[in-house]
Amino acid sequence: MGEVGNQEMDNLSSVIPQTDSVELGNVVSSDVPAKKLARQLDFTGTGGAVLPEHPHFQSRSRCQESESPAVMVVQSQSQPQSPQQLVVLPIGTKAPLPPARKPDSPKSRSRSNVETKDATPKKQKQCKLCNCKHSRCLKLYCECFASGVYCDGCNCTNCHNNVEHEASRREAVETTLERNPNAFRPKIANSPHGTRESRDEIGELVMLGKHNKGCHCKKSGCLKKYCECFQANILCSENCKCMDCKNFEGSEERQALFHGDHANNIAYIQQAANAAITGAIGSSGYACLPVSKKRKGPELGFGPVGKDSPLNSIPQLHQANNIMSSGMSTSSPFPAAHVGSPVASGPSKFSFRSLLADLIQPNDLKELCSVLVVLTSEVAKIQAEQRSDEKQINDPQQTSRASSSGDGVQHQKAEEKAADGECGSSNQSDRSVHDSSNSNSSDMTRARPMSPGTLALMCDEQDTMFMGAGLADGSAAHDCNTSSHVPDRSLSEVYIEQERIVLTKFRDCLNKLITLGEIKETKLTSRSESEVGNQNQSNNFTSNSGCQQRSISNGVVKNVALSAPRIPPACTAAHHPNNDLPLKILPVPKNRKSKPQIDREV
DNA sequence: GAGTTTGAAACT
DNA sequence: CAGTTTCAAACTC
Numbered sequence: 001m002g003e004v005g006n007q008e009m010d011n012l013s014s015v016i017p018q019t020d021s022v023e024l025g026n027v028v029s030s031d032v033p034a035k036k037l038a039r040q041l042d043f044t045g046t047g048g049a050v051l052p053e054h055p056h057f058q059s060r061s062r063c064q065e066s067e068s069p070a071v072m073v074v075q076s077q078s079q080p081q082s083p084q085q086l087v088v089l090p091i092g093t094k095a096p097l098p099p100a101r102k103p104d105s106p107k108s109r110s111r112s113n114v115e116t117k118d119a120t121p122k123k124q125k126q127c128k129l130c131n132c133k134h135s136r137c138l139k140l141y142c143e144c145f146a147s148g149v150y151c152d153g154c155n156c157t158n159c160h161n162n163v164e165h166e167a168s169r170r171e172a173v174e175t176t177l178e179r180n181p182n183a184f185r186p187k188i189a190n191s192p193h194g195t196r197e198s199r200d201e202i203g204e205l206v207m208l209g210k211h212n213k214g215c216h217c218k219k220s221g222c223l224k225k226y227c228e229c230f231q232a233n234i235l236c237s238e239n240c241k242c243m244d245c246k247n248f249e250g251s252e253e254r255q256a257l258f259h260g261d262h263a264n265n266i267a268y269i270q271q272a273a274n275a276a277i278t279g280a281i282g283s284s285g286y287a288c289l290p291v292s293k294k295r296k297g298p299e300l301g302f303g304p305v306g307k308d309s310p311l312n313s314i315p316q317l318h319q320a321n322n323i324m325s326s327g328m329s330t331s332s333p334f335p336a337a338h339v340g341s342p343v344a345s346g347p348s349k350f351s352f353r354s355l356l357a358d359l360i361q362p363n364d365l366k367e368l369c370s371v372l373v374v375l376t377s378e379v380a381k382i383q384a385e386q387r388s389d390e391k392q393i394n395d396p397q398q399t400s401r402a403s404s405s406g407d408g409v410q411h412q413k414a415e416e417k418a419a420d421g422e423c424g425s426s427n428q429s430d431r432s433v434h435d436s437s438n439s440n441s442s443d444m445t446r447a448r449p450m451s452p453g454t455l456a457l458m459c460d461e462q463d464t465m466f467m468g469a470g471l472a473d474g475s476a477a478h479d480c481n482t483s484s485h486v487p488d489r490s491l492s493e494v495y496i497e498q499e500r501i502v503l504t505k506f507r508d509c510l511n512k513l514i515t516l517g518e519i520k521e522t523k524l525t526s527r528s529e530s531e532v533g534n535q536n537q538s539n540n541f542t543s544n545s546g547c548q549q550r551s552i553s554n555g556v557v558k559n560v561a562l563s564a565p566r567i568p569p570a571c572t573a574a575h576h577p578n579n580d581l582p583l584k585i586l587p588v589p590k591n592r593k594s595k596p597q598i599d600r601e602v
Numbered sequence: 603g604a605g606t607t608t609g610a611a612a613c614t
Numbered sequence: 615c616a617g618t619t620t621c622a623a624a625c626t627c
Contacts, residue, residue, distance in 0.1 A: 135611095139611070139612075140610080140611055140612085141610080141611060141612085146611095179611090179612080180611090183611095213610095215609080215610090216609065216610075217608080217609065218608085218609075219607080219608065219609085220607090220608065220609080224608080226607080226608045226609055226610095227608090227609080228609085228610075
């Protein structure tokens with residue numbers, strides 16, 4: 001341990017504002033030697049940026065990762081130097097706030113409303129309550145500090161993570177950020193590559209996410225809450241450097257924690273965890289080289305075990321929710337808000353199995369993609385034919401003029417045709433929606449030729465479809481560079497039209513899925529009700545009629561409708577009354593100018 | 603509730 | 615960057 005020079009101590013004194021002289025006194029008189037503290041605080045004397053202004057400051061928040069009902073760090077714009085600059089607000093301040101965090105710790109639960117030495121006055125806290133003694137809650141050891149929130153109601157000793165010690169707090173934040181600019185970022189990132197294939201296999205809640213740094217566990221087998229991955233309810237990833245990891249997809253030890261008739265028996269689960277760690281359960285045969293077992297995408301998870309088992313508490317579900325949002329939070333100066341999480345309604349003992357678990361098969365997705373691609377190619381064909389026809393009619397001058405003034409009309413016409421083709425005939429109200437969307441189309445043509453997502457999609461789906469189509473004038477030739485053969489505008493019109501069609505179809509599919517999910521839920525509900533003795537329910541049910549079924553089942557389905565809002569037609573296209581029916585694309589007759597033949601199976 | 607274990611953070 | 619120490623949460627008894 002190095003000596004702290006006088007200079008450093010001088011810096012220390014000079015950096016700390018006058019108002020904090022008392023605090024410095026506190027520091028010196030605390031149970032930590034002054035020099036040691038000086039080192040620990042690692043004052044830099046920069047005195048510049050403060051926590052809230054740092055672009056990287058976000059509530060990384062174990063709160064956020066786990067149980068927090070939502071904490072938001074708000075920067076006061078008016079008083080940038082004010083110690084109160086950082087204001088911690090519960091998001092959605094509707095009272096009553098959810099119970100204080102740390103439901104998983106009986107210990108802290110019992111403490112949660114007790115007055116403590118020098119922490120800020122007790123009130124319900126949105127984050128885990130810390131018990132720091134030596135860090136003054138100014139290091140990442142402190143969960144509150146790490147979460148970017150003030151200690152409030154904690155059981156900490158000599159706490160400086162509060163408004164009164166804002167100055168030293170800021171210094172600490174600064175130091176922490178110097179050491180690690182990502183210190184306050186979420187530790188768990190979304191994984192775009194999470195495979196969901198094993199969801200059905202286990203049938204439980206799938207956690208997508210990846211620990212940014214990865215864990216380094218040695219003895220816990222990553223099956224205890226010591227492990228940050230396990231705690232966050234995610235599988236270990238290639239980022240981890242853990243030893244003897246058992247927190248990977250397909251791990252027998254891991255599955256043993258969550259399966260079997262004892263799945264809800266906490267004692268059993270903990271026993272299983274211990275056994276797994278000591279190798280008593282299963283013989284996975286893995287050599288426990290973490291790398292060999294790391295999945296590429298985070299996957300299935302179902303909560304830590306032990307006394308604090310999440311199987312009996314909602315935090316894990318919060319985590320799931322938070323994981324999903326944490327990945328997005330990097331673009332926001334604020335930690336992700338978790339307001340009104342559908343899973344936050346209360347503790348549940350039941351494992352969650354998606355209603356769509358049996359409905360969506362990988363092949364379906366492939367087929368859907370194929371259908372969409374075929375659809376777009378048909379649209380492109382039609383537009384190409386259309387355009388060539390119009391060329392013949394109009395002389396070149398008119399054509400060029402039309403491209404500047406009459407574009408919108410032409411485009412609209414094309415869209416109407418496509419919309420007709422898609423949905424047969426659309427009713428008036430739908431059309432008005434459609435038209436309103438079109439009003440922007442021509443502008444979009446210039447400003448936004450094609451969304452990157454669509455471009456990427458088209459690049460991915462690529463070629464066989466489009467190239468095979470051999471479009472007459474190349475207007476819809478699939479060219480990821482969106483260049484060349486045709487004037488940009490007409491090309492982008494085609495793309496826009498394709499995009500619109502694809503999105504519309506995709507929306508329809510999602511709606512269909514929702515309906516199927518609802519149907520399934522209705523079935524399950526009816527079944528369970530009938531099991532309890534309510535025999536009349538099942539007779540009301542018919543299997544495949546979509547939304548109307550929500551009126552049945554003694555109000556049970558009413559809730560379904562609430563929980564699964566249908567995706568609105570938005571501003572994409574006319575909505576066909578039969579949108580819920582499966583799509584079937586019929587071959588396009590040659591020389592046909594109009595719409596692609598899209599029919600619906602009844 | 604005290605003591606132990608664990609792994610992240612801090613430090614050398 | 616690796617090794618060590620500190621720290622506080624998780625866990626055990």
